[in-house]
Amino acid sequence: MDTNLWISYLISSRLLAIDRLLEEKKIVLLFSPESLQEFIEVVRRPKFEKFFSEEDVKELLILFDHFGELVKVESEVEVCRDPNDNFLLSLAKDGQADFLITGDKDLLVIQEFEGTRIVTFKEFEEEIKD
Structure with a gap:
C-alpha cells in the first residue's frame, strides 16, 4: 500500500478492514527503507497534527x-x-507482490507491472472476497 492509503488508515475508519485481513493472514505488508522513510516524513507534516x-x-x-x-x-x-x-514499483517487483494497493492515478493507470496488479483498496477488497 502506498503512503496516502496509510494516511487514510490513520484518519478514517474506511480502511480498518486491513486489520482483519492482517490478523487472518490474508495479506502481508511489504516495505522498503524508502517506503518507510516516506511514510515517516509525511506523517510528520504539520497539516496532519489535528487528524x-x-x-x-x-x-x-x-x-x-x-x-x-x-x-x-x-x-x-x-x-x-x-x-x-517508481520506488513503489521497484518494491512490488523485488517483493514479488501480488497487488500494489493505491489511490494514485499515476500508478493505477499502469494496471499491472511485472506480475503485480495495481488496484484501489476497493478493487482489492472485491478481488479477495471471491
Whole structure:
C-alpha cells in the first residue's frame, strides 16, 4: 500500500478492514527503507497534527513491524509517469507482490507491472472476497 492509503488508515475508519485481513493472514505488508522513510516524513507534516496523534503513528509502526516484511530493493524501475512513484514499483517487483494497493492515478493507470496488479483498496477488497 502506498503512503496516502496509510494516511487514510490513520484518519478514517474506511480502511480498518486491513486489520482483519492482517490478523487472518490474508495479506502481508511489504516495505522498503524508502517506503518507510516516506511514510515517516509525511506523517510528520504539520497539516496532519489535528487528524492523528504520535501514538497513533507508533501503533501503526508496530503493526508494520508485526505484519510487514522488509524487502531489499535492488531493481531500478522507470515506468511511472510520476518518477517519485517508481520506488513503489521497484518494491512490488523485488517483493514479488501480488497487488500494489493505491489511490494514485499515476500508478493505477499502469494496471499491472511485472506480475503485480495495481488496484484501489476497493478493487482489492472485491478481488479477495471471491
